[in-house]
Amino acid sequence: MVDVPFHSGISGTAAATDASFAQRDIAARMERMPLTRTQVKARIVVGTATFFDGYDTLMLGLVMTVLVTDWHLTNTEIGFLLSGTSFGQLLGALLFPYLADRWGRLRAASYSVWIVGLMSLVCAASWSYGLLAVSRIIQGVGIGGEIPVAATYINEIAHSKSRGRFFLMYEAAFAFGYVIATLLGVLLISSYGWQIMFIIGALPAFVAAVMRRMLPESPRWLASKGRHAEADKIVSGMEREAEAKLGHALPAPDLASVPVPTSARTSIFELFSATYLTRTLVIWSIWGCNFFVTQALNGWLPTIYRQQLHLTVQQAQEFTFATQFISFFAAIVVALMIDRTGRRMWIGCASVVASVALLILASTGVTNSVVLLICATTAHLSLSTVSVSIYVFTAELYPTRIRALGTGMGSTVRNLFAMTSPMLVALMLTDYGLPGVFVMLGLVPLIPAMMLWLYGTETNGRVLEEVSP
Numbered sequence: 001m002v003d004v005p006f007h008s009g010i011s012g013t014a015a016a017t018d019a020s021f022a023q024r025d026i027a028a029r030m031e032r033m034p035l036t037r038t039q040v041k042a043r044i045v046v047g048t049a050t051f052f053d054g055y056d057t058l059m060l061g062l063v064m065t066v067l068v069t070d071w072h073l074t075n076t077e078i079g080f081l082l083s084g085t086s087f088g089q090l091l092g093a094l095l096f097p098y099l100a101d102r103w104g105r106l107r108a109a110s111y112s113v114w115i116v117g118l119m120s121l122v123c124a125a126s127w128s129y130g131l132l133a134v135s136r137i138i139q140g141v142g143i144g145g146e147i148p149v150a151a152t153y154i155n156e157i158a159h160s161k162s163r164g165r166f167f168l169m170y171e172a173a174f175a176f177g178y179v180i181a182t183l184l185g186v187l188l189i190s191s192y193g194w195q196i197m198f199i200i201g202a203l204p205a206f207v208a209a210v211m212r213r214m215l216p217e218s219p220r221w222l223a224s225k226g227r228h229a230e231a232d233k234i235v236s237g238m239e240r241e242a243e244a245k246l247g248h249a250l251p252a253p254d255l256a257s258v259p260v261p262t263s264a265r266t267s268i269f270e271l272f273s274a275t276y277l278t279r280t281l282v283i284w285s286i287w288g289c290n291f292f293v294t295q296a297l298n299g300w301l302p303t304i305y306r307q308q309l310h311l312t313v314q315q316a317q318e319f320t321f322a323t324q325f326i327s328f329f330a331a332i333v334v335a336l337m338i339d340r341t342g343r344r345m346w347i348g349c350a351s352v353v354a355s356v357a358l359l360i361l362a363s364t365g366v367t368n369s370v371v372l373l374i375c376a377t378t379a380h381l382s383l384s385t386v387s388v389s390i391y392v393f394t395a396e397l398y399p400t401r402i403r404a405l406g407t408g409m410g411s412t413v414r415n416l417f418a419m420t421s422p423m424l425v426a427l428m429l430t431d432y433g434l435p436g437v438f439v440m441l442g443l444v445p446l447i448p449a450m451m452l453w454l455y456g457t458e459t460n461g462r463v464l465e466e467v468s469p
Contacts, residue, residue, distance in 0.1 A: 022223040022231065023400060028253035029235050030219065031159060031463060035166070036241040038234075039157055042215050043166070046150045047173035049113045049211065052204040053143050054177025056116055059201060060085060060136060061299045062185035062320065063194035065306050065313045071129055079426035082299040083419045084133050088140020089147075090415035096145025097152070097408025105153035105218045105404065110208045112149065115142030117205030124198035144415055147174075147391075148407040155395035156218040156403070165339050171388040175324075175331035178298075182321035190314060224400045270402050271409060276468075279397045280406070282455050283390070286347060286448040287410040288417035290386045293354065293441050295418035296425045297323075297380050300437075308434060309369045319369070323377045327384040334385040342460040343393045347386050348452045351445040354382040358442030366434035383445070396459035399468040 060082065067073060073081075092112060100108035119139035126132035151171070158166040181197070188196050222231035243250055271280045301323065305316035338346050361375035391407065398406035428437045459467050 022226070022228045023220060024255060025253070026219045026223045026231050026235055027463065028255045029239065030157070032250055032253055033159065033238060033242040034245060035159070036238045036245070038216065038238050038241060039166070042157055043154065043170040045207070045211055045214055046109070046154060047170045049109070049146060049204055049207045050150055050171065051173040051177040051180075052113075052116065052201065052207065053146055054174035055181045056120060056139065056143055056177075056201045056204075057085070058178045058181045058298050058324070059185075059197045061302050062181060062317060063189065063197055064299075065302045065316050066189060066194045068303060068307065073129070075426040075429060076423075077129065078300075078303060079422040081129070081133050081136065082295070082422035084137045085140040085143075086295060086415045086419035086421075088137040088142075089144025090140075090412055090419060092141040092144025092146075093148055093408050093411035093415055095141070096149050097404040097411075100149040100152065100404040100408075101221075101402075105149055105156070105221055106212055106215055108404075109146055109149045109153065110211045112142045112145035113204045113208035113211065115139065116146065117142075117202045117208065120198045120201035120204075124195045124202070144411060148411040149404060151391035152395055152404040152407050153218050155392060156220040156400065165335050169332075169335045171391055172328070172331040172335055175328045175384055175388065178324040179321075179328045182317065182324045186314065186317045186321050189317065220400050267402070268405060268409070271398075271406055276398065276406075278455050279457055280409075282448075282451045282457075283394050283397060283406075283410050284413045285451040286351075286386065286390050287394075287414040289444045289448045290351070290383055290390065291414040292417040292421045292444055293358070294380065294383050294387060295421045296437075296441055297376060297383075299422050300425050301376060304372070304434070305369065308366075308429075309372065311369060319373050322373065323380050326377055327381045330381040330385050331388050334389060338389060338392075339460060342458050343389060343396075344452055344456040344458050347389055347393065348449045348456075350382040350385050350389075351449040351452075354379040354386075355442050355445040355449075357382070358438050358445075362435045362438035362442055366438060379441075393459065396462075396467055397457060403468075 064073075064078060064081070068078060092115075096108045096112050099111070116139055119135055119142065123132060123135045123139060126135055154166075154170050184200065185197065216234040216237075217230070219231040219234045222228075222234070239250060270276060302316045302320045305311045305319050306313060311319065334346060357375045357378040361372065361379075364371055364375075366372055390410070394407050394410045395403055424440070425437055428440055457467075
């Protein structure tokens with residue numbers, strides 16, 4: 001290993017006290033390394049937690065096909081129950097990124113995962129609509145907290161040249177959670193009841209117990225907090241892994257290639273500063289509009305198949321599984337391609353494709369279940385690539401001092417839109433029928449596409465400290 005002092009190129013006292021120079025040193029050392037065992041392990045462990053977030057997010061829509069009959073739920077009650085989870089995610093997205101910027105990425109993430117697992121058991125034991133609604137809101141706090149914090153952590157340990165692929169291969173675990181949830185719904189709900197889905201959803205509690213023990217904290221975060229020795233120890237370990245993999249010493253870090261980050265305290269108001277205001281508005285349009293549509297599709301499609309098109313519970317779940325299974329492979333494709341196409345082009349085009357598919361569906365009158373399956377799957381496939389891409393894109397657009405906060409605020413906007421989506425679908429369904437629902441859903445993705453193409457910032461292949469000073 002090349003013997004590079006932790007603050008190479010920086011004099012005496014300033015090197016020991018200036019967190020900005022420490023961050024540059026850490027970033028430069030990480031940028032010259034190939035993929036290490038520590039990074040792979042982080043992607044697996046954190047990806048497992050994210051897998052269960054995807055599972056728990058979709059699960060309620062699946063069990064709703066049974067609850068709507070067993071508990072005699074109205075459209076309004078269905079919409080409220082689905083929206084309640086998003087309300088909990090809204091609270092979690094506000095709270096846990098704040099904690100992640102103060103306590104550390106892993107500590108905040110592990111606490112949120114504990115909440116997801118434990119509250120899933122409470123949901124399984126629920127005997128009434130009210131108790132299940134409250135339990136899902138609290139569980140949503142954990143889901144909403146883990147997603148942005150985990151995304152921030154994975155982004156901070158990735159190499160700039162392959163960050164998109166590295167992150168999205170991790171984020172594909174969320175889409176895989178959708179697939180497994182629907183598969184288990186098809187196999188288990190009819191035989192064992194809806195509670196079995198929540199019992200399986202309690203497994204994240206074990207993941208949380210492992211997370212803090214197996215993984216190191218983000219070196220970039222440690223350096224930003226003045227904890228230089230801890231950051232140095234972690235990166236030194238990664239350097240040894242890299243050299244063992246390569247069979248030779250690493251080159252000296254190129255400090256000149258990494259700008260010195262601005263030294264400033266974490267503040268939500270910086271999201272609206274001259275440097276970041278336009279980025280924030282663009283990102284929020286993508287977060288809000290994309291998840292407005294995906295939440296409606298994930299939550300309502302099984303019930304629409306069951307109630308409006310009169311399929312059996314098994315058929316509704318099989319159709320939902322087909323949609324999620326195909327969408328999972330879309331997440332793999334975007335992981336392999338986004339470092340070539342760039343973020344703006346992929347997200348913008350995927351939004352337009354989803355819009356066209358939903359508007360075509362609306363024009364047919366939504367009377368044929370196969371046409372609904374084809375159009376809804378096309379839209380969901382396109383938007384699922386946006387859902388995973390937005391996490392890496394958001395984290396790239398903000399500096400370390402506000403990265404978790406910026407991602408968390410994006411998640412907050414997501415949850416505001418996702419919270420209103422199921423209720424608006426219920427109202428549109430009552431007043432305008434299925435064509436009205438899909439006209440509404442089809443128009444929404446055009447908003448972020450326009451915002452992105454007019455004002456978006458491309459981040460592909462750029463060092464984080466270069467993109468966001």
